[in-house]
Amino acid sequence: MRIFARRFLLALVLVLAVAGLAQQTARQSETEIRGWLSDEGCARGRAESGTFTATNPQCAKECVAKGKKIVLIDAERKIIFEIANQSLAKKNIGDYVEIAGQMDLQAKTVRIATLKMLTRGNASCERPKLSD
Secondary structure (H helix, E strand, C coil), rough: HHHHHHHHHHHHHHHHHHHHHHHHHHHHEEEEEEEEEEEEEHHHHHHCCCCCCCHHHHHHHHHCCCCCCCEECCCCEEEEEEEEHHCCCHHCCCCEEEEEEEECCCEEEEEEEEEEEEECCCCCCCCCCCCC
């Protein structure tokens, strides 16, 4: 009977350790990211020229309505992330947001758990710099 109790306790400790490790791993993959929500066409075109800033919100909304995917422009990492669950981002296209969720740097995707609007986007165009 003692051997059974020891084995049971050992198995219980092992199960709890694995569960704790899995929970910690899940927490580590959750992250917060700030950036602008835009359409993939405008965002990728600007990123190719090294510009990781907001795009015109009205244009982005029109492009998404025509079938383009919603992306997050992360100026800090200089990465365009595709949003895995598009429906959660639709009402904030063009806005500067903070997303909490799972980020996959290799695939350049973000799955939104929560989204918080930080600054409402406004229609403005990047103006060329004046030369002296």
